[in-house]
Amino acid sequence: MALLKKFASVSLLNGLLSGCNLGCTVLLVRWFGTAAYADYTMDLATVSLVTILLEVVPSSYLVFRVQDDPELVHGAAGLACLSALLIAILLFALDLFGSYHAFSPWIAGYGALQAVKRYLDIRLQSSGRLAQFFQIETAAAGLRLGLMGGLLWAGYASPTALWGSLSLSVLLAQSFWFARNRSELKPFLLVLRSSTWHPLLRDRAAYTPYYLGIGVKRVRDNLMPLLAGSFFPTKEAAGAFFLAYRGISFTCGQIRVVEGLLNHRKTLGAALSLPLVNSVIVALCCQLLCIAASVALCLVSGSEELYLETVIVLSLMVWPYVFSVLLRAQAYSKYHLASINASLVAYIAISLAAATSLRSLGVTSGSAFAFVLLLCELGSLGTIYYLERSRNEVPEALG
Template sequence: MYKKLLSTSIINAATAGLNFFASFITVKLMSLKIFGEFAIFNSILAFGGLLYAIIPTNYSIFKLQDDNRYKSKLLSFFILSSIAFSIFVFITNITGIVNIDFFTVYFFGISTFFLGYFDIKFQALGKLKQYFIMLFITAILKIIFLVLFYYFKQLNNLTNLLWTVTVSQIMIIIFYLLDDKEDVKFIIKDFKLFKETFLFIRINFSSFTPYYLNTCLKRLRENLIVLLFGKFMSNETIGLFSVFVKISSFVFGLSRTMEAFFMNRENIGKYKETFYQKIIYFAILLQFIFLLVGIGYFKIFINKFFFVEILILSFLVYPHMFFLVARSEMLSKYSNKEVNISEGTNMLIVLIGVLLCYIFKITSIYGMLFTYGFATLGLQLYLITSLKSMKKGNIDI
């Protein structure tokens, strides 16, 4: 187990470092304001990504483990979702929700969300190393295109920034789809598979519905704080908050290998207890990385330390480790109720935090940080305590 986790964790850490560097380049070559605009844009676009969750991701991960023939159906679904995504982009354009041209938004969106197909495929097949290598190459390409666009004086606004990401992601998608060329040919030759996919969704819709609430809540949870605070805080403050989130995402992302590892039933059964025995060591290491990276990143990024703020946020790594395994274990049994309530708990705390900041006219970064910290803690602790309660009561989850 540890050998698998170590190899993938090294690649994942390198990828997170490259993404960190890409964010640094973005702010230095452009501005913190555009970085904030990019965060708000992604928060809006994330709701269009719900089209790719009509067949839920967590369902697909375990379904593909149960039936390898499901892969062609899954690929056809992602193609259909990419077609349907054009409707979402059209609506955001004509309503003025997004003031960026149609093709920029559309290609950025499908190149971002189509990567989810490979996420599902590699997790289900237990090929975590290949998946994280793919993300590593994507991160390198993003940096290359950021530099190229800047060199040719084409890095002046949010639209330019979106295309640097889009081009790199499309290249990766085309390259990795070569491994599935037989499935692609089969889909192209026999359009009946699209009809079969529609029928599959209709027949299994009752099985999907428990996942929909979770997917919507998770998407809201990931973007709600930026969208709501963005209504009365400056883009610079949103951009600064996005840097804090980048640090948290970087450190929590290092544990992504563990989460992905336990999204496999066999691994849960064989290695869960062993992992729990060593979990405190993983947490201590993550906190040390959180402090080191956070303080250093801010010093390089905007020439400030934010030591106290980083220290407080770093303690979230301890419940986070237990949260990862608890969530994976519940999802492996197709159980979503407690996961949904945990997401709802997070959102409720965010709403309370936003309301208090608005009423008392708190427009500094600290209002966002306290809201983010308590909301994340609420999400983690609810699911951890729920799993423990279920086990004590001998409830089959």
């Protein structure tokens, strides 16, 4: 019962967060246009690739080590401070090489704040306060709605208004949380002591097995907007696709809440023991949610055209995604990292091959790119299914 209440609380906050983010997307497109949205999306992918440096000490390792050794929280705080500084410098430096579509100095500030966000994620997960993390994220999304409008009203250009509102909202939300939880500032007071860093250096040999999966997953997660930048002939076409894609990202965001719960072995066992029909029902409901979200977003954002064919193809991605969640959770629980990494590599290989082939043939429609992403999800699912089946590890929930 306690687990159900915790799931309901986190799900409610995640739904509110997703709604705020969708609202930001609608206003962004209405106020700044699809070209500005395309620039922002592709630059956000660049930032995300840079922030992979935050994983020098893997989050999935640190979140459990902090529970075993509470003193390690000081090292996590020190790592957040050092990472914030290095990431800000690197993001500034990338502008010298023309790495951005529409640069703003606020990009560096946002990147630095991601180091603090990662620390809060680890700190609150390890102490059983995940709901508080979603509260911070929801507050930031709500603040951004107002800040983005305020900066637009003040006459700031789109890069400044978009990245400034994003950075300031995250900074304010995090500051409010620390102001209400002043005892949480204590770990940061010891970051200059050598004893703070010794545990992190001592455990460095344990990090290596995580690095391959972290790197491949980060590339996989950011490949779509980066590929879209070279696939579509215009920024407007890319922006229209990104808008339609928000429906699938919204739906997958809700599924990821369930994926987090499946890290609990008892919950995972119960989910995997369910018959296949349950998974089919979940996937069907998620597909309908995806279509509804995409159509609604396109309509309320004032998009000139509704690319229904693209939306339907994108919604089909939910089916392999739902089944992949179950297989990934089981593989992680059995430490089958090879199966997970192979599925990520398959996704990347298929996406590069399919997108390049269609582009060379002159096929650059939104529905064609959506079909590429669908093939990637199917290939990723097929890879992990095959590898787990070879170990006789495919559960009843997957047939």
